Amino acid sequence: MDDFRTPEELFAESKEKIRKAGQDFKKYIPLFIIIFLSVSSFKGMIYSIGPDETGVIQRFGKYVRSVEPGLHFKIPFGIENVTPVKVKKIFKEEFGFRTIVPDVRSQYSEHEYYDESLMLTGDLNILDVQWIVQFKVIDPVKLLFYVRDPSNNIRNLCEVIMSRLCGDYTVDELLTSKREEIDHKADTELQKLFDRYNTGLQVVTVKLLDVNPPNEVKPAFNEVNEARQERERMINEAWEEYNKIIPRAKGEAEQMISEAEGYALDKINRAHGETERFLSILEEYKKSPAVTRERIYLENMTEVLSKIEKKYIVSSNEKSILPFIDLGKNKGE
Template sequence: MILAGVALVALLAWTALYTVPSDSVAVVQRFGRYLKDVPSGLHLKLPMGIDAATIVPVKRQLKQEFGFTTPGAADPYQSPQLQEATRETQMVTGDLNAALVEWVVQYRISDPVKFLFEVREPSGTLRSVSESVMREVVGDRTVDEVITIGRQEIESEALTKMQALSTKYAMGISIDQVQLKNINPPEPVQESFNEVNQAQQEKEKLINEARRDYNRVIPLAEGEKDQRIREADGYRLKRVNEAEGDAARFSALLAEYSNAPEVTRRRIYIETLQKIMPGLRSKIIVDEQTRSILPLLNLDSQMEKKP
């Protein structure tokens, strides 16, 4: 009897005590009916199956993968089934081209009560919602946008639409991020697509090189042009100022000449001689009153010519 009592007490304690991890809450049900949410820590409940506590990781970021599988995943809805991995990535773009799209959805459980009771298999429903939305978003774009320039826009639009459907279906899920992974054309045309992609990259490379040369040559030519213009403006101002100075000097000289013509004429004559005379090697000064000039025989020059 004592052993039976001890066993009964141990069974009651085992079924009455439970621990909630720090990143989770426990949803307590009494005879299957929702009772309350319990935060993390050690708690008691009615034993023997009267109360049932379901642990829900509300603070943990969960994810679902489409088109590939991460080894060791504990969540059965995280990775696709083996026969579904290829099918769910096959999509048709808006320009009727085929593409293989792989993506990841990261989400959290925002409302554990709705997550447990409002929708049957909410994780499986989220996979269906994600695939439906991704096919819709990819189907509205060309294959070039899907593979190259439109990835960020696709991720943003898919996130918005997935969250809207999750709220509409009361799934109790908050989607944090939608991230595109590998996007490739189907295998039969992958080699041709790679050639086209390489040609596109070569085109972009040549365009960038041409822009680089343009940015190097044009500013240099613009600088030389501006320098030539400034030099021309400087020369123009110099010539104008010199001409204005010469005109002002001539006007001043004319005014002085008008006041004393003989003095001014003589001063101009003397100044001119001062400029000319230093450059002359031989100078002959003749008196204006002399009637005739005696011929000069340069004996020194004649002696130098003799052998």
């Protein structure tokens, strides 16, 4: 019965123990605070920069240095802050469309972005232009401290460049032959603006993906294109026929001209030869007329007689010529 205690006594005893425990805990509060501050400061001192990043360090908000990938130390308690910036990643901005799920068969948003894709061409037509701009960060300090709202400003610059270039070309050029030229010019002009406004960005590529008339005028536009294609087809067929006939006619004409020139050259050469021959005979005739006349006579007689099949030789002393009758020819009759 000596160990029996009333509830009031037990409560008082427990209260006393709690009071003593609280006094003991108060002794260790400074130690806990020191340990907590040490762990927090140590954790705030060490930071890591990824392999594709550059760390930009600010001390009380002012830029002090940049660090490369790896583990680094900084002053804790918010005195120094680090901002990692991806400098090897290729960023992409899409205009006129949005990719929801990038994959082999990407999924795109069904929303129409006409506020950024409708462009006025140089011949006062309207086209729905979809394009992309790829770029990367080459100077993180400029990107962070010289540009406010980088994403929005980059899109505005891209839209300005593409709108101006589309206004320099006709609708046919934008749809067909000048797209690569526009890509190259947009790349160059956009880089000039990036450099002018100290964005710290480098353009990787600008690419026109799709150029179409607005949905409201597509049927009429398709009819015009079909008419133009038919015209081009007829022109190509005409040129094909032209290329068949004209070269052949030119070849025949050149052949006739060559033959005529050859004939003329032959006649001229023959005439020159006859002239030289006549002049040489004339010189010989002047030296000895009788001998030359006799030689010419004999040469001509030789040429003439060689072509005659039957020859009759008559003496110059004959006074008359009687026909010869071959009576023996008819003896067998």
